[in-house]
Amino acid sequence: MTAPKPRHRRALALPAGMALATALAFLPGVNASAATGTPAASADAPALSYVVNVRPGQAVSARVQKAIAEAGGSVVVAYDRIGVIVAHSSTPGFAQRIRAVRGVDSAGATRNAPLPAQSTTDMGTPKALTAEEAARVTAADGQDPLEPLQWDLPAVKADKAHEKTLGSRDVTVAVIDTGVDDTHPDIAPNFDRAASANCVSGKPDTTDGAWRPSASESPHGTHVAGEIAAAKNGVGVTGVAPGVKVAGIKVANPDGYFYTEAVVCGFVWAAEHHVDVTNNSYYTDPWYFNCTTDPDQKALVDAITRASRYAERKGAVNVAAAGNESYDLASDSITDPVSPNDGTPSDRVIDPHECYDIPTQLPGVVTVAATGAKGLKSSFSNYGLGVIDIAAPGGDSTAYQKPEPPATSGLILGPLPGGKWGYMAGTSMATPHVAGVAALIKSTHPHASAALVKALLYAEANATPCTDPYDINGDGKVDAVCEGSRNYNGFYGRGTADALAAVTR
Numbered sequence: 001m002t003a004p005k006p007r008h009r010r011a012l013a014l015p016a017g018m019a020l021a022t023a024l025a026f027l028p029g030v031n032a033s034a035a036t037g038t039p040a041a042s043a044d045a046p047a048l049s050y051v052v053n054v055r056p057g058q059a060v061s062a063r064v065q066k067a068i069a070e071a072g073g074s075v076v077v078a079y080d081r082i083g084v085i086v087a088h089s090s091t092p093g094f095a096q097r098i099r100a101v102r103g104v105d106s107a108g109a110t111r112n113a114p115l116p117a118q119s120t121t122d123m124g125t126p127k128a129l130t131a132e133e134a135a136r137v138t139a140a141d142g143q144d145p146l147e148p149l150q151w152d153l154p155a156v157k158a159d160k161a162h163e164k165t166l167g168s169r170d171v172t173v174a175v176i177d178t179g180v181d182d183t184h185p186d187i188a189p190n191f192d193r194a195a196s197a198n199c200v201s202g203k204p205d206t207t208d209g210a211w212r213p214s215a216s217e218s219p220h221g222t223h224v225a226g227e228i229a230a231a232k233n234g235v236g237v238t239g240v241a242p243g244v245k246v247a248g249i250k251v252a253n254p255d256g257y258f259y260t261e262a263v264v265c266g267f268v269w270a271a272e273h274h275v276d277v278t279n280n281s282y283y284t285d286p287w288y289f290n291c292t293t294d295p296d297q298k299a300l301v302d303a304i305t306r307a308s309r310y311a312e313r314k315g316a317v318n319v320a321a322a323g324n325e326s327y328d329l330a331s332d333s334i335t336d337p338v339s340p341n342d343g344t345p346s347d348r349v350i351d352p353h354e355c356y357d358i359p360t361q362l363p364g365v366v367t368v369a370a371t372g373a374k375g376l377k378s379s380f381s382n383y384g385l386g387v388i389d390i391a392a393p394g395g396d397s398t399a400y401q402k403p404e405p406p407a408t409s410g411l412i413l414g415p416l417p418g419g420k421w422g423y424m425a426g427t428s429m430a431t432p433h434v435a436g437v438a439a440l441i442k443s444t445h446p447h448a449s450a451a452l453v454k455a456l457l458y459a460e461a462n463a464t465p466c467t468d469p470y471d472i473n474g475d476g477k478v479d480a481v482c483e484g485s486r487n488y489n490g491f492y493g494r495g496t497a498d499a500l501a502a503v504t505r
Contacts, residue, residue, distance in 0.1 A: 046114030047090040049076075049202065051260055051303040052098055052107040056083035064103065071097040076261070077203035079268050082306040086202040086261040088115065095296060108299030110260040112286055112343035126219055126422035129413065134421075137406065144230075144238045146421060149413050151373050151403040152227075152393035156433055157500035158240045161440060164503045166232055166243030168443035173228050173246050173435050174275040174316075176266040177221030177282065178256070179213035180248025181417035184222060186230040186237060187246065195247035195273040202261030204269050211248035212417075218256060219416045221248060223424050224281055226415035227432035228439065236421055237413055240436025240499055244443060247275065257285040257342060260300045263359070267307035271314035276442045277453075278311060279435040280320040280359050281428035286340035288323075289355035297355075304358050312364050317442075317450045317457075319435045320360040321427035322369045323382035326480060327352075329361070330384030330490060352384075361387065366438075366454060369491060370394025370430035372401030373410045375464070377480070377491045379472045381427055385483040385490035390461055392433035392497045395425030400472050433497055440502040460505055461495035463487045 050073065054064055057080060064085070068075055072091025079085070083105070087094075098107045129146070139145050153159045172192045179198075182191040198210035213221065229246040230239035239246075249269055251262035263284050270278050284290070284304060290297040308318050327334050329352050337347045352361075359365050369391045370378035377383060378396040398410040411423035434457070441456050442448060448456070466482035466489045473479065482491040 047088055049110045049115060049259065049261055050087045050089060050095055050098075050107060051110055051264065051299050052085040052087055053105045053299060053302045053306065054083045054085065054103055055105070056081060058083060058103060064101075067101040067104070068098060071101070073098070076201070077265070079264065079307070082268065082310050084264055084303045084306055086264070095299075099295060106295065106299040106302045108296030110300060111257070112340045126223065126416055126424045127409075127411065128416065128420060128422040133408070144232060144234060144236060146237045146413060148406040149408065150237055151407040152395075152412055152433065153238065153240070155371070155373075155375065155393045156240065156437060156497050158436070161499035161503045162232065162238070162242065165440070165443065167229075167241035167440050168244060168446065170446065171241075171244040171276045171439050171442045172274075173241070173244060173277040173279060173439050174249050174266075174270045175221050175225045175228070175246060175279050176249045176251055176263070176270070177224055177279070178218040178252040179211055179221045179250035180225045180246070181212055181222045181415075182248060184226070184415045184417065184419055185235045186226050186233070186415045187222070189231040189233055190229045190242070190245050192245040192247040195245075195270070195275055196249065197269050198250040199262045199265035199269060200250060200253050202265050204265055211250045213250070214254065217254060218252065219422070220281070220424070220428065221250070222417050223414040223422070224279055224428065224432045227412065227429060228279060228436045230415060236415060240433050241439040241443070244439045247273075252282070258282045260284055260303055264303050264307040267304070267311045267318075270316055271311040274314065275311070275316050277317045277319060277435050277438045279432050280318060280365075281426075281431045282321070283323065283360065284358045286342040288336050288339045288341075288357060289334070289350045289352065290358055291350060291355035293354060301356055301358055305362050308359050308362050308365060312450050315450055317366065317438045317453050318359065318364065319366040319368060319431050319438060321431040322360060322367050322388055323357060324380040324426050325382060326380055327382045328384050328480070328490070329357070329382055329387040330483075366390060366434060366457065367493070368392055368427060368431045368434045369493065370396075370427045371492070371496065372396030373403035373407070374401040375496070376401060376467050376472065377470065377482075378425070378427075379479070381430075383480060383482070383490045388490060388493040390434055390458065390494055390497055391464065391492040392430040394427050394430030395423075437497045437499045437502050440499055444503050456502070456505070457497070458494040460498050460501035461493075462498050463495040464492035465489070466491055
């Protein structure tokens with residue numbers, strides 16, 4: 001049997017089934033046709049979204065605003081603190097023209113499909129927990145009803161950590177994702193409404209419930225939020241840090257795309273609302289890898305780098321998923337068959353040293369690989385020496401890594417919208433385990449900087465040696481090669497996250 005090869009990081013259902021930045025101003029749209037020398041918009045050209053990066057402090061200057069208008073664009077929002085402007089234009093050549101303006105560092109289209117995107121990105125379908133399965137579970141004293149099915153909690157020693165503390169109510173983890181159902185009984189007790197928003201348009205919408213997924217949208221963010229902070233309240237499952245708060249920052253549009261303007265908004269919103277940890281279980285569409293040799297893609301890297309660094313400067317630890325394609329991110333070349341995923345993809349060969357999965361490979365971001373129920377690298381997880389920082393349970397096919405009873409599935413159990421629970425897998429599911437451990441560290445060390453929290457996260461991880469040979473499906477062929485030492489390698493980074501160490505050291 002060949003291991004499944006998902007095409008998207010997000011979540012994976014295996015068989016077996018943004019900030020109100022102290023944006024000093026939200027600028028109104030400028031009518032480009034009223035400006036002298038404005039290029040004419042083509043009636044056939046789609047309206048696209050762009051990011052324009054300038055020196056911080058100049059984003060709302062009259063000169064830059066005028067230049068954008070004269071190039072045929074209108075400003076949607078300007079994040080002055082980081083010098084990132086979101087603009088719309090249907091004028092061909094807008095990005096090229098604005099890149100020539102004095103003071104503009106970079107500019108590029110955030111998408112290929114017109115506003116809004118017309119096609120759908122597969123986020124993975126969860127395997128719902130049935131009433132019959134739930135009825136067969138017998139919880140021990142002190143456990144939530146479905147906790148015996150969560151093999152992932154003891155895998156990071158979260159069950160032992162909970163005997164000492166559940167985490168602090170003063171700590172908030174922001175789930176930058178598809179939205180969070182804050183009415184779910186496992187999430188409602190710990191939900192931070194003040195730190196939640198909808199950033200899909202590139203500027204925050206704080207309308208009540210705007211952060212929730214609609215009935216037709218992915219349950220991904222709700223599942224992630226529950227893995228981090230599902231309350232220990234006698235209902236459903238238990239999160240890694242069930243005493244901390246969790247916020248929802250919705251950045252995926254109804255078609256499942258995580259575009260740059262939304263991700264920038266998400267990081268800045270988190271920064272301005274003093275979030276302690278951000279969870280990023282996605283890659284920024286439409287490019288799986290963004291090459292700095294391409295001027296459009298370089299602009300996307302610039303914008304999200306500025307936003308994520310701003311969040312870290314304001315105290316947030318940014319945690320991101322490594323990806324689900326079994327790529328060696330430290331290799332000299334990778335074939336990317338899915339980009340652009342809102343246009344016409346092609347098999348392009350990229351150099352991962354100059355083409356980046358964002359935010360996963362950005363400076364300062366904690367990059368997380370996934371492990372299965374046997375503690376081995378998940379069959380699908382990306383890896384790479386010098387890229388992977390840490391590992392945590394993300395699940396795997398039960399055919400490859402079967403958990404010990406009473407757990408029955410090798411996937412990760414978590415909440416689903418509408419008061420349900422279900423199984424999902426992927427590095428998307430590994431990341432919230434690390435975010436939860438980071439939240440416990442922050443709870444134990446409330447005055448620790450983001451840099452110190454990361455240092456403790458790595459120092460307290462359980463060193464996990466390379467799996468050599470790695471033949472996950474047992475067919476006699478090596479499926480991936482792990483490089484490095486016991487204390488730092490391409491499969492597990494510094495090791496497996498440890499929640500108990502987070503609350504005792």
